[in-house]
Amino acid sequence: MLKFLLPGLLLLVILGLFIRNNLHQRVAVSYETVKSAAPSLEKKKRTETIPLPDTLSRTLPAGQRAEYVLAPIHCRTADTSGLSLLIGLRLVFEKGPLSAEMADKEDNIIRLVKFVFSDKVPAQIDIPRVRSEILGRLNAFLTSGKVVDILFTTFDIIPKAAP
Known part of the structure; x- marks a missing residue:
């Protein structure tokens, strides 16, 4: 059971970091501003x-x-x-x-x-x-x-x- 829980938890952490760094509203707005500028x-x-x-x-x-x-x-x-x-x-x-x-x-x-x-x-x-x-x-x-x-x-x- 622990063998399946640990990789799943690791994937959730990686997914959370990805979303925070790339899809956060502030990042998306600044990227659009930069792209249009x-x-x-x-x-x-x-x-x-x-x-x-x-x-x-x-x-x-x-x-x-x-x-x-x-x-x-x-x-x-x-x-x-x-x-x-x-x-x-x-x-x-x-x-x-x-x-x-x-x-x-x-x-x-x-x-x-x-x-x-x-x-x-x-x-x-x-x-x-x-x-x-x-x-x-x-x-x-x-x-x-x-x-x-x-x-x-x-x-x-x-x-x-x-x-």
Whole structure:
């Protein structure tokens, strides 16, 4: 009798661990969030600009155009599974006093970008919409000129590190 009870008990324990680790509601929800957020969660380094319609930046003649490049910003999202974003921006504007103002207010610009992404889940991020939102908030914030265009130089989805 003990010979049949022990393997059955062992199978029940293994089945319970399998269900707890793979079919628990929290794990299933986070897996669905991760799956819908990005087709591939491998961290890919990109050095080229993400191809977006950049007709706004071409409205300025090349001699009047200036750029301000922000180092990649680590942004947390509203996602509960721990996904975060690494975002690099290149701000295009008309030459003038705006570059000095951006250098003075770089910390506030970084906070503004983090704020825009903080209430979004990666599956809800629409690049053109986020781009126009950042552009509108930046132009309302800066006083000595207007940013004409924003180009994303880096946009990586970073999964939560394993403990």
